[in-house]
Amino acid sequence: MLGYLLRRLGQAIIVILGVTLIVFVLSQLIPGGQARAALGPKATQSQISHFNILNGFNQPLWVQYWHYILGLLRGDLGYSYRNNQGVTALIINRLPKTVVLVGVSTLLALVIAIPLGMAQAVRRNHVFDYSMTAVSFVLYAMPAFLIGELLILFFAFTLHWFPSQPPSDASAWAVFTNPRAFVLPVVALAALTVAGFSRYMRSSVLDTLTEDYIRTAKAKGGSPRRILYGHAFRNALLPILTLLGLTLPAIVGGALIVEDVFNYPGMGLLTVQSASNDDIPLVLGTTLIATIATVVGSLLADVLYAAADPRIRLGGDD
Numbered sequence: 001m002l003g004y005l006l007r008r009l010g011q012a013i014i015v016i017l018g019v020t021l022i023v024f025v026l027s028q029l030i031p032g033g034q035a036r037a038a039l040g041p042k043a044t045q046s047q048i049s050h051f052n053i054l055n056g057f058n059q060p061l062w063v064q065y066w067h068y069i070l071g072l073l074r075g076d077l078g079y080s081y082r083n084n085q086g087v088t089a090l091i092i093n094r095l096p097k098t099v100v101l102v103g104v105s106t107l108l109a110l111v112i113a114i115p116l117g118m119a120q121a122v123r124r125n126h127v128f129d130y131s132m133t134a135v136s137f138v139l140y141a142m143p144a145f146l147i148g149e150l151l152i153l154f155f156a157f158t159l160h161w162f163p164s165q166p167p168s169d170a171s172a173w174a175v176f177t178n179p180r181a182f183v184l185p186v187v188a189l190a191a192l193t194v195a196g197f198s199r200y201m202r203s204s205v206l207d208t209l210t211e212d213y214i215r216t217a218k219a220k221g222g223s224p225r226r227i228l229y230g231h232a233f234r235n236a237l238l239p240i241l242t243l244l245g246l247t248l249p250a251i252v253g254g255a256l257i258v259e260d261v262f263n264y265p266g267m268g269l270l271t272v273q274s275a276s277n278d279d280i281p282l283v284l285g286t287t288l289i290a291t292i293a294t295v296v297g298s299l300l301a302d303v304l305y306a307a308a309d310p311r312i313r314l315g316g317d318d
Contacts, residue, residue, distance in 0.1 A: 163184075
């Protein structure tokens with residue numbers, strides 16, 4: 001298993017280096033350069049030249065990229081001239097809030113989707129299965145902003161059960177200390193994940209129930225409950241572990257939209273605000289962090305897969 005994990009870790013490092021190169025190239029493609037983006041359209045050529053010299057933008061590209069990598073290793077993601085603050089400090093303030101939102105909503109989605117998918121597989125082609133399939137398709141097709149707006153309209157403005165948005169100065173852990181204020185954004189983000197996960201879980205359970213070892217367990221007189229939970233569940237869960245890592249980009253993207261709809265002060269709202277203000281360094285910084293989080297999520301999914309599948313631990317096919 002150690003060799004498997006080292007290979008996956010090496011691949012993750014290569015991907016992250018590739019992402020840093022892409023982000024660096026994008027920063028070089030800004031119309032007028034970073035100096036123009038920072039100083040504004042009215043900046044003179046002498047001011048732009050002075051800015052480039054101060055920040056090392058007059059050096060060869062490979063030198064700039066090398067300094068960029070060294071800065072990343074020190075935790076320096078650049079400087080937001082619009083906010084007059086380092087990008088790293090801005091992200092550190094917002095990132096925990098998004099991590100908690102995504103973590104809680106993903107956990108809620110798994111708690112709902114896994115039993116739901118199993119129940120649909122057991123009751124295949126029954127009314128319950130058809131009904132849940134229809135609901136899943138509707139949720140899967142709905143954009144994140146529409147789900148958020150409908151939740152606000154119904155539960156906040158019509159029923160007055162929950163506030164339309166959480167407090168803007170709330171801490172990352174306020175979702176646990178003041179859960180009522182965060183129900184709507186958590187549910188909105190979880191709804192995006194439940195639909196897809198439940199469908200995959202249903203298909204995975206159905207495929208697992210056709211395996212030879214399941215038929216053998218039935219022939220030995222095993223109860224349906226024991227066969228389902230004792231034999232089928234673990235193997236049916238393996239694709240979900242992989243899917244969790246692969247769908248992390250979609251979850252993060254959904255968080256960006258949901259945070260904007262609910263004015264949730266996390267990374268998503270920060271990205272939207274920075275894009276609206278043409279704060280290029282901040283946009284590139286948040287993009288890099290989101291991409292690294294996606295790579296780490298995929299690596300975590302591989303680790304969980306290896307932990308659940310003995311063939312990988314023994315060095316089998318991966």
